[in-house]
Amino acid sequence: MEQTENKTYIHNPFATKVCPKCGHKYDAVQPKCPKCKEPFENSRALPFNEVTFVNPFIEIALFFVGWLGLKGLVEIISRILRDIVLNGSLPASDANMVLNYAVYGTLFIIMMGIVAIYLPKLCKSFTKPDFLWGFIVYAVIFGFDIVWGNISRAIGATINENQDAINNIAKINVPLSILFLGFLGPICEELTYRVGLFNFTRRVNRIMGYVISAAIFGLIHIHDYGSLNEWLSYPSYLFAGLAFAFAYEKWGFGASTLAHVTNNVLSLLIVAIVQQ
Numbered sequence: 049m050e051q052t053e054n055k056t057y058i059h060n061p062f063a064t065k066v067c068p069k070c071g072h073k074y075d076a077v078q079p080k081c082p083k084c085k086e087p088f089e090n091s092r093a094l095p096f097n098e099v100t101f102v103n104p105f106i107e108i109a110l111f112f113v114g115w116l117g118l119k120g121l122v123e124i125i126s127r128i129l130r131d132i133v134l135n136g137s138l139p140a141s142d143a144n145m146v147l148n149y150a151v152y153g154t155l156f157i158i159m160m161g162i163v164a165i166y167l168p169k170l171c172k173s174f175t176k177p178d179f180l181w182g183f184i185v186y187a188v189i190f191g192f193d194i195v196w197g198n199i200s201r202a203i204g205a206t207i208n209e210n211q212d213a214i215n216n217i218a219k220i221n222v223p224l225s226i227l228f229l230g231f232l233g234p235i236c237e238e239l240t241y242r243v244g245l246f247n248f249t250r251r252v253n254r255i256m257g258y259v260i261s262a263a264i265f266g267l268i269h270i271h272d273y274g275s276l277n278e279w280l281s282y283p284s285y286l287f288a289g290l291a292f293a294f295a296y297e298k299w300g301f302g303a304s305t306l307a308h309v310t311n312n313v314l315s316l317l318i319v320a321i322v323q324q
Contacts, residue, residue: 061251114240173300182306234308262289
C-alpha cells in the first residue's frame, strides 16, 4: 500500500470498524456509527457523502447480475421466445423488441429483489431537491454528444449498432420503449454501474471507481470491438459514464437516475418525432 501523510490510497473494500461509543461494527466507509450516530474521528468517508453504500457483497452481486446476468438473460429468454412463444411468427424487428422488453423486465425484478432492503435509502435521494441536478448533468452530456457527434461524423462515423437497435425498437412501439428502455433500462444500469461497480471500486480507490465504472459502462454499448465506427461512439458513452458517476457521488442515486432516464427518454422521443 502506498501511504503519504497517513493517507492510504488503496483500501480493503470489505473493511469494517467498531464504534468506540456503543461497540457496533459497521462499514468502514461510513462517517459515523449507523446505530448511535457517533462520528468516527479517522473515518474513511470519501468526498460527496450522498453516495448510498450498500453491503460490498451486494455491490458485487448487482454488478455481476447486471453485467453477466444481462447477457445470460438474453440467451435464455431468446431461446424461450424462439422455441416456445414466437416460433418464427414475428418479424425479426418485432421479435427483438419483445426480447428486449422481456430481458429488461426480468432483470429489473431480479435487481429489485437483490437491493430490496436498501430501496428506502436509494429512494430517499429522490425526496431531496438536489436530485434535480440530474437535469443539468443530462444537459452537459447532451452538449458533449453534439460536439463529439459533429467531430466523429466529420471523420466518417455513422450511428452505432446499439443506438440503431434502440431506434428500430422505438419505431415499433414508442410507449413500451419508453417504459422499458427509457425507465427500467436506466434504473438497471444505475444499480449495476453506480450502486454496484462504482460503489465497490470507489471503496478501493476513488479515481479507480470513476475510471473502471465509466470504462466498462462505455464498453457494454459497443457491440463490435473490431469496428472503428463503433469505437468512434465510445467517447460519448465514456463521458456519460463519468457524468452519471459524478451525479451519483455528488447528489445521490436520484440525480444519476434522473440524468440517465432523461437522456434515454428524450432520445426515444426524438426518434418517435423524426419518424412521423
